[in-house]
Amino acid sequence: MRTFSSLLLAVVLATLPPAHALWPQPRNLRTGSDKLKLSDDFKIHLEAHVPQDMLDAISRTEDFLKKDHLQRLIVGRGSSDTNALTNAKSLSELDLYLESGADANSITTEAQKPIESRDEAYTLNVPNDGSPANITASSTLGLLRGLTTFTQLWYEVDGTIYAADVPIYTHDSPAYPYRGFMLDTARNFFPVSDIKRTLDAMSLVKMNQFHWHVVDSQSFPLQIPEFMDLSIKGAYSSSSVYTPDDVKDIVAYAGARGIDVLVEIDTPGHTSVISKAYPGHIACPEATPWDIFANEPPAGQLRLASNETTNFAANLLAAVARMFPSTIFSTGGDELNANCYDQDPDTQKSLNETGRTLEQALDVFIKTTHKAIEDLGKTPVVWEEMVLKHNVTLNPNTTVLVWEKSENAKTVAQKGYKLIHAASDFFYLDCGAGSWLGASPDSPNWCDPFKTWQHSYTFNPTANLTDDEAKLVLGGQHLLWTEQSGPSNLDSIVWPRAASSAELFWSGPGGNVSHALERLHDLSFRLQQRGVKSIPLQPLWCALRPGVCDAVPHTS
Amino acid sequence: MRTFSSLLLAVVLATLPPAHALWPQPRNLRTGSDKLKLSDDFKIHLEAHVPQDMLDAISRTEDFLKKDHLQRLIVGRGSSDTNALTNAKSLSELDLYLESGADANSITTEAQKPIESRDEAYTLNVPNDGSPANITASSTLGLLRGLTTFTQLWYEVDGTIYAADVPIYTHDSPAYPYRGFMLDTARNFFPVSDIKRTLDAMSLVKMNQFHWHVVDSQSFPLQIPEFMDLSIKGAYSSSSVYTPDDVKDIVAYAGARGIDVLVEIDTPGHTSVISKAYPGHIACPEATPWDIFANEPPAGQLRLASNETTNFAANLLAAVARMFPSTIFSTGGDELNANCYDQDPDTQKSLNETGRTLEQALDVFIKTTHKAIEDLGKTPVVWEEMVLKHNVTLNPNTTVLVWEKSENAKTVAQKGYKLIHAASDFFYLDCGAGSWLGASPDSPNWCDPFKTWQHSYTFNPTANLTDDEAKLVLGGQHLLWTEQSGPSNLDSIVWPRAASSAELFWSGPGGNVSHALERLHDLSFRLQQRGVKSIPLQPLWCALRPGVCDAVPHTS
Incomplete structure (x- = not known):
């Protein structure tokens, strides 16, 4: 018969915090275990000629970093990180690089290309020593995807914004277009x-x-001149109704976020x-x-x-x-x-x-x-x-x-x-x-x-x-x-x-659904912080303790 | 073989607007088919010594009448009522009567009585000639229930607030306490x-x-001094957490609405x-x-x-x-x-x-x-x-x-x-x-x-x-x-x-679920108007056409 004490080790192992909570999971990812603070004067730089929707994406990213106010999904909600944070370096700069020869098209233009010609690949590198992080891509769409990954690295405890698992390196691109x-x-x-x-x-x-x-048998909300x-x-x-201006607005809003609209x-x-x-x-x-x-x-x-x-x-x-x-x-x-x-x-x-x-x-x-x-x-x-x-x-x-x-x-x-x-x-x-x-x-x-x-x-x-x-x-x-x-x-x-x-x-x-669950909790809470009423998948007690609320396999 | 034309009559009958959309359905109800406008200077009167939560309920009711802005769930959303409204009478007054000898307890006091001693019965009478409507009950709790029914009578079209099915008379009380x-x-x-x-x-x-x-194995949000x-x-x-003041606040809020809190x-x-x-x-x-x-x-x-x-x-x-x-x-x-x-x-x-x-x-x-x-x-x-x-x-x-x-x-x-x-x-x-x-x-x-x-x-x-x-x-x-x-x-x-x-x-x-569905649509929309994110049960096309989206019985 199993007793409490013999199971303690399993519980301790299961409750180790996740190494990272990115969603979707990058296809190649190396993470460390250092903490990195976000400097109050943190800025994102892009030297190339920059389309307006790329500037907007940069400014949106800076805004998310400040306003996500997301606490880590671990017992104590990050309070155990505060010691490590006292000695952590600060990140002041993220540099975006468009690969040489790449077109500085708008994100929208890239997103609206034919499905199989969209270039969403990016490389993200976040050092642990406070030196500038960087994202490299051969399209502004790739840079946007990199920025999106970057915003998912950050948490907040006692007013300090920090990443929990630097250095981070990923060269990432989608499996399906x-x-x-x-x-x-x-x-x-x-x-x-x-x-x-x-x-x-x-x-x-x-x-x-x-x-x-947009339309079906029940109603026709699309205004067509x-x-x-x-x-x-x-x-x-x-x-x-959706007026032609609404359509333009939605298409532009989507495009700026790397999304094409298939009507x-x-x-x-x-x-x-x-x-x-x-x-x-x-x-x-x-x-x-x-x-x-x-x-x-x-x-x-x-x-x-x-x-x-x-x-x-x-x-x-x-x-x-x-x-x-x-x-x-x-x-x-x-x-x-x-x-x-x-x-x-x-x-x-x-x-x-x-x-x-x-x-x-x-x-x-x-x-x-x-x-x-x-x-x-x-x-x-x-x-x-x-x-x-x-x-x-x-x-x-x-x-x-x-x-x-x-x-x-x-x-x-x-x-x-x-x-x-x-x-x-x-x-x-x-x-x-x-x-x-x-x-x-x-x-x-x-x-x-x-x-x-x-x-x-x-x-x-x-x-x-x-x-x-x-x-x-x-x-x-x-x-x-x-x-x-x-x-x-x-x-x-x-x-x-x-x-x-x-x-x-x-x-x-x-x-693996068990590994995914930890990250999906994190995503759900980040969506909530951004005003999307994403729902809980488990009691918060479980979300804070990865694996502890797993179904228990029993052999008969 | 059935053809379109032979089925027209059935469709016409099925799309007649519901006589009323009260929820829950009063246990005794007589309704007419006249329209009645709500006067701009409509007031609710209660002569007896009035507890504060009854005064609040009256003021809340007046507020709902003005702010529900609910359109009828019929094709045209009530525009077909406008002709009838030109000649409709206006209601200026709703009188509340506590039956003689009844205690003028607060609603809260009545709501917090033992389950089987709560008196929720009321009589509501809304004439079609513009003379004062009235609600009679032997408790303030009954009066509140009557007011609640009263607020469900009203719709709005082109800025006119009106009831669609007067005269209305009900003597109502719950089947279960x-x-x-x-x-x-x-x-x-x-x-x-x-x-x-x-x-x-x-x-x-x-x-x-x-x-x-309020509490369970996962968390204990209740503050107990x-x-x-x-x-x-x-x-x-x-x-x-729920502080003792939060508890008082919730209990009082519930009580004023005729609800007891079983912790x-x-x-x-x-x-x-x-x-x-x-x-x-x-x-x-x-x-x-x-x-x-x-x-x-x-x-x-x-x-x-x-x-x-x-x-x-x-x-x-x-x-x-x-x-x-x-x-x-x-x-x-x-x-x-x-x-x-x-x-x-x-x-x-x-x-x-x-x-x-x-x-x-x-x-x-x-x-x-x-x-x-x-x-x-x-x-x-x-x-x-x-x-x-x-x-x-x-x-x-x-x-x-x-x-x-x-x-x-x-x-x-x-x-x-x-x-x-x-x-x-x-x-x-x-x-x-x-x-x-x-x-x-x-x-x-x-x-x-x-x-x-x-x-x-x-x-x-x-x-x-x-x-x-x-x-x-x-x-x-x-x-x-x-x-x-x-x-x-x-x-x-x-x-x-x-x-x-x-x-x-x-x-x-x-x-009967078919009859209930029409009224439940109405309730869901009224809840939305009051800030509760109640969901649609059908496409709006169906909600506007009672019975038309019913499952079709087929004999094999």
């Missing part, structure tokens, strides 16, 4: 301030893609709300019983067999694409419902007149709408059905969002498409709260249970893929569909859970 | 402001009991943190592996076989009981771990010296600690194990919290104890987010899945009980254990879900 978060602003509306706060949080974990599912009636008649209210206008399904402004373009608008005509209420789909509707859709997509500088644009393509078209006399007439099947008409629709995007120099992104359920002609560069189940990645890759992991069984943040449909006393939601951070974190992005197929994986993202979410629970349902995919796709798979 | 909410402030700490906001929300749904699980070391050494930080000092288990200040009183403090010694980390229990510890516990409970005016006090009693005592030499020595078994020692401990409470005129409340798993002597008035599973209510009632429904399978708000233990990549929590509002709402409080046993049911409550919660998600994890039990135990069981 696409690390995203999707927000649905159509089921329920989110003010611009919520989106900006989300972008702040994304940037802290080095996510680089905000996938904005050429199509004003869509939002006038389709937004939840005249104030629940989605989901077509031809998920378009019921367009019927408010353009009834002629929508089949089965709000038809009942809704479940015959759509996966969720209200039903309504673009009349894809109609030339007029196809041209309308192409013009609409192009108008929206022109509002966003990204090189990618999502045309959606999920959950197309055939019954809706079967029972739509207008669609049947179009099909009869052209002699096309519905699938042939869909092919024309996709070719036309995608050409409108491609003519603007953009690559289409689609949900998986476009390659798994339909036989449409797609540009081979088209990028596919795998969503229904993660194992579908295999088939998408076999067909040769680049893919983004966005599967409901790993990355859907809305699952686990039961059905949101009315008149349904006690039924689960289709994607229950809740996807824990541990579950997402242990996802294998290349499971069952050959080496060649694995090269098609661009990365992945967490997603928030907002049937049961709004501004009230945006932060709490997303953070820190979504950080698990941010690390998975930056640091690469295979991370 | 105990309607509570439990908050654990020990796993993670919540500032006083969070508790007050929670009390505001509770009062809006006429909950009358705040069950404050006679036992200051407990919080000095056991709180998470010197600012994560709990869980004993003899769940007391690990006491070892920080009083190591001699705790067996197996932080012993590992924790799961041998406790249901969750850290282990540690009061040495119940020791006379000194028993007296310490009795003094501690009495000191806390003196801080709270309630006539009930929870001594806890859940999840006692026998291994902890079996392996504690001190406990074994005490048992040997007295010749008692552990159960006999527990009986002495419970008798002694409960006597300390009863000597102060208070009735003990205990978790179910005290009557289901242990053979201890309890005052027959002891009230039992049924928690592990709801069906245990039967056995508790068979033993003749009054009971409160607080079962994990219906009312635990923390379930459904997966395990919070570390090193546990993908394991469920013991009480998964998530308890939806529909699930709680359809609970039957007297299932399997005889009529006599049913009389022992005092009511019930939702509970938030905070291993995975903190200020970041307090509102969003609790509201509006907890309102489902508030209505269940006020209006009585048997409510």
Whole structure:
């Protein structure tokens, strides 16, 4: 029988403080165990010609260092560091270097490059002797990533700001070029301030893609100058809209934080709300019983067999694409419902007149709408059905969002498409709260249970893929569909859970959840200090004692 | 085959606006369909000698009416009401009447009476002709409940505040005298402001009991003047404490809102943190592996076989009981771990010296600690194990919290104890987010899945009980254990879900979830208007169209 005393050593070992609490974990990292104070006159220097958003990032970084006020997550909250701090050196300077020959583009310009040409690598070196720290990169985007890592080094005790584990050296770069978060602003509306706060949080974990599912069947909050009636008649209210200025603001805010904005206008399904402004373009608008005509209420789909509707859709997509500088644009393509078209006399007439099947008409629709995007120099992104359920002609560069189940990645890759992991069984943040449909006393939601951070974190992005197929994986993202979410629970349902995919796709798979937990606690508290309502993963008692609240393995 | 047109009528009927949106549903209610404006010079009058907290409630009510700014949840958000409003009468006066012979006690005094002597009944009458509305009750607490109902009648469109369904008459009173909410402030700490906001929300749904699980094994935030070391050494930080003034503040805030505070000092288990200040009183403090010694980390229990510890516990409970005016006090009693005592030499020595078994020692401990409470005129409340798993002597008035599973209510009632429904399978708000233990990549929590509002709402409080046993049911409550919660998600994890039990135990069981959903949407939005981050239950599109997003029943 085990007794208390024989277990003391194990407890002591388990409660040693973590060496560092960076998130995502850098891919190469050497840390020491010295303390280093941040000097009151600490400054960040960058000699090169400096774009404005880089200057802003520097000033933001200096601000975070002063205002994070984060205490270490160890018993005593850092009071045990005070002795070591009396003799610790002070850091007065961080120097940023853009490698010779590198373009001094803005962070925004670098962040908005095609997915696979973004250069996010950086080298960070923090000596323990008080001599200047430095970050070197071959792009301003890389410098930003280095600054982000740098801000995660610092804690505060009794008014002293200090790093706990210098010297630090890392040469770091992401395992996957696409690390995203999707927000649905159509089921329920989110003010611009919520989106900006989300972008702040994304940037802290080095996510680089905000996938904005901006409109859907329920509401059309996006103001498009050429199509004003869509939002006038389709937004939840005249104030629940994103104006073109809001879009510019969000895109600029994201860009300055190293994040590109992938906007989605989901077509031809998920378009019921367009019927408010353009009834002629929508089949089965709000038809009942809704479940015959759509996966969720209200039903309504673009009349894809109609030339007029196809041209309308192409013009609409192009108008929206022109509002966003990204090189990618999502045309959606999920959950197309055939019954809706079967029972739509207008669609049947179009099909009869052209002699096309519905699938042939869909092919024309996709070719036309995608050409409108491609003519603007953009690559289409689609949900998986476009390659798994339909036989449409797609540009081979088209990028596919795998969503229904993660194992579908295999088939998408076999067909040769680049893919983004966005599967409901790993990355859907809305699952686990039961059905949101009315008149349904006690039924689960289709994607229950809740996807824990541990579950997402242990996802294998290349499971069952050959080496060649694995090269098609661009990365992945967490997603928030907002049937049961709004501004009230945006932060709490997303953070820190979504950080698990941010690390998975930056640091690469295979991370250990026990080690990750310590750092994820730290991240969650740092997010809170920055105004993001990230939630606790454990009692604070456990957060202060790494490993002590682990589940105990027992052999039977 | 169904077609669109044949289903139109059903849609039209389903989208008729709700007649009213009161929560909880009054037990007797007659409503009309006229509109009534609130006059700019609207005033609430109460002629009797008026206690200060009644005056405050009146002033708060006038404030809510002006500041709720709640739009109706119908398509157009009330714009279709504007025509009817031009000819609508205006209400200038609400008169409150305390029935003759009734005591003009403060609301607080009435709210803090023994559970079954609280008088919450009221009659509300709102004529449609602009003549004064009135609320009659035989206690100020009843008047408060009437005022609360009154504030839920009002909406705003284009700056006009109006009721949509007058005349209104209700004579209302609760089906069950105990309607509570439990908050654990020990796993993670919540500032006083969070508790007050929670009390505001509770009062809006006429909950009358705040069950404050204030301390537990992880932290001891309660400052007790006679036992200051407990919080000095056991709180998470010197600012994560509830001072005696905070307690007074919270108790007064609750009382003024018709809510009594049931404080709990869980004993003899769940007391690990006491070892920080009083190591001699705790067996197996932080012993590992924790799961041998406790249901969750850290282990540690009061040495119940020791006379000194028993007296310490009795003094501690009495000191806390003196801080709270309630006539009930929870001594806890859940999840006692026998291994902890079996392996504690001190406990074994005490048992040997007295010749008692552990159960006999527990009986002495419970008798002694409960006597300390009863000597102060208070009735003990205990978790179910005290009557289901242990053979201890309890005052027959002891009230039992049924928690592990709801069906245990039967056995508790068979033993003749009054009971409160607080079962994990219906009312635990923390379930459904997966395990919070570390090193546990993908394991469920013991009480998964998530308890939806529909699930709680359809609970039957007297299932399997005889009529006599049913009389022992005092009511019930939702509970938030905070291993995975903190200020970041307090509102969003609790509201509006907890309102489902508030209505269940006020209006009585048997409510229809479809009808409830319309009103619960309304409540959730009203809570948001009052600063409580209650979450959406559906897309706003559905909230505006009652029934249209219902699950569709299909016969196979």
